[in-house]
Amino acid sequence: MKPPAARQSAASLWSAMGGATAPVSTGAPLARDLVTEVAVIGAGYSGLCAAYALQKRGAETVVLDANPVGWGASGRNGGVVSSKFRLSFPTIARLHGIDTARTMHRLAHEGVRVVESLVDEFKLHDAHFQHTGSLRCAHTERAFATIRAEADWVRQALGDTSMSVQSRAEVARETGSNAFVGGVLSADAGTILPLRYVQGIAAGLTTRKVPIYESSPAIDMQRDGEGVLIRTPGGTVRAKQVIVATNAYSSLTPATGAYQRTLVPFRSAIIATERLPAELDARLMVEQRSYTETRRMMKWFRKADGRMVFGGRDAFGKEGQLAGFDALQRAMVALFPDLTSVKVEYRWSGYVGMTFDQLPHIGRSDAVTTFCLGYNGAGVAMASLLGQQAAALALGDKPELSLLATNGLQPVPFHALRSPGVRMVAAWYQFLDAIGA
Template identity: 50%
Template sequence: MDLPSPPKSLWRETAPAMEDSPAPQGDISCDVAIVGGGFTGLHAAHAFADAGLSVAVFEAGPVGLGGSGRNGGVVSAKFRRAFTDLAKCHGLDTARRMHGIANASVDHLIATIERFDLKEAGFQRVGALKCAHTKAAFDHAREEADWLGQTLGETGLHVLDREAVTEETGCDGFVGGVLQDRAGALQPLAYLQGLWAAARARGIAVYANAPVTDISESGTDARLRIPGGEISAKQAFIATNAYSSLTNATRRLARSLVPFRSSIVATEKLPADLDARLLKRARSYTETRRMMRWFRKVDGRIVFGGRGALGHVDSPAASRRLEQAMRTIFPMLGDVGVDYRWSGYVALSMDGLPMAGMLSDRIGYAAGFNGSGVAMSGYVGNQVAQLMTGRPHELALIERASVPAVPFYAFRSIGVRAVTFSYELMDAAGL
């Protein structure tokens, strides 16, 4: 098993110190064993504990090794697919249910922060602004906002003209935008560490550096193998998402997902004049190109991220394109340096929606958050725990009767490169 190294990131540099969670030694027995200690697994752990069950969580490496510790910290009520598309493909009632789930995911995150007093997460409901790079993109975003308000009753959407977007972002390359004021941002690694500390405080067993190498079923139990022993549990929950290929235990889930590299850079602290001028409301921002980039300001730095970075993890090739894109949007950065560069994987599903359900009568899973999982992954983890304990839950299209396999899985890397290249060509042509 080849574990990636914890990235040298802005999040890891600024997160508070955390108590060690050593790997277990010997055999363990519990009601529920959770494979994966990210947002999904920890929210599920708290939900199982709420049902009065004994829970043990096993993370393959250090806390925050995977996507929960590497992401951009953008909290939004959305899926990769638009609600208009979901209505067209699955009907308006289903689109309404999915819209309700999206909003519920943000509410669930906020309730969790309040419940466990996770102040270190630094959550702020500052809103998210979608910045249109062409008139056609602006028209589409405005029409979508109108549809959401009129058809699904969405509130908190505001259409901004060119001048308003320029004034807010400090750059004049956008023709307008749509602001969603329900969205927010946080320090993702600090949030995750808070979930771990809260779990430990209420008696949930949490173990880092404890990779689960095998899962089997025997009689009425699930049996999980770790380097130091064996776990016997009445139920198991798999929450390994884009890192499901690390061990054979979760390879079945890995074959339903396409890992896609997401890279982030953070500048050095901006000079006072640029700090006052750029991203002055400290929201999260996205642009409308196919190779979508997002950006926000954290502690006087521009944090800029996007998908499609190629090359080895955290190599110069993984961030070179991203830095070029950042300086194209923000030419005034000039000689402002970059202090941090890191990358990791998001898990794409074939239909662009998260997947969750049961692999067997006693093994549940959740995965495939398509790069929009800061709020959604925790909510889905919570809801699958509700499902597995016989309580009411709401997952709509997310709940699957079976796990779909990715066609031509062995060639997934070639497909990712081809899609990335074609998107970049279309963006360059203004299509």
């Protein structure tokens, strides 16, 4: 199985800004055979939050990653902290009933609470979590009507008053873009510096003596009596339970490849400009929120380090290909003509794990293995929450997971055709966006 291109995150703004100052791991790959209660594979938000929940419950835990902490999506993402699923709450209510929508709404907001408490417990001030809200900007009147109706529904049916409608003029004033006809502000959301967040959690675990072995891929995983035996190039881990937290990078080795087949990996790319001139800085994104738009091939933006950070899905390119970044820059300038002559200094990308039902999945694939994955590009808060819930499942608890609970692995049908399939869907979405449908 071919792994995604390696070690690309070096080009990101987040790497350039510098990560944790405290050690984030044991500092060396696993080089001996050890026995533990729970092994966690993957040192992103999912795996590290699972490990922290296990440590708090007194369960002996070891974390393995093929790469440095945060190398996957957790160190590369946009740092938009959101309290939503890709599937809207009215749709969840229509398909599954109002009680399910209520539980899902609670879980979505719980994710933000987990981020807040981790920032607090690990004193991650330099991750700059800001609970400033997220503004969804409508690109057509029709899209505006849809998100307004959704906000009304959430207020009336779920009693959530954290969403409010903004007029065209209000959105233009606060974003600095005239491209939108209005927007909906979700107050329970914000921004964070993603690499510092993931490295900060890892540093906190290292201080609490939870071993994290980087450069230690799980190359084989077999049942071993009542437990599981995981092989890495330098040593083995024998554990009673294992948590697989490898999300859209699960195909790095065959040992975790089966989890990749439950997902459709979608490339997501980000650019960051040079520091904005003072006059532009004062005019763009004045409330320092995160911003998304309503196009199907959704773009999002925020400010960080005095720069515009602009991202979006780019199904066409492979990691590192420049064409996708150029398209992203054109999309940015179309929304913000003021940025025409502002230089782009950073370009990077990664894979998000999409699922057919547009929801994350958490469950057990057998008696000794728990997994959580498929955040559909909204995993900063949700992976933090589901990592903790995966720990609870591994210890035999039955947390309330509603529609996220998955029984066994559910491979995506026709997985081998996923790349052409993703390209076809993306092309169709781009066409619909272009004609404003």
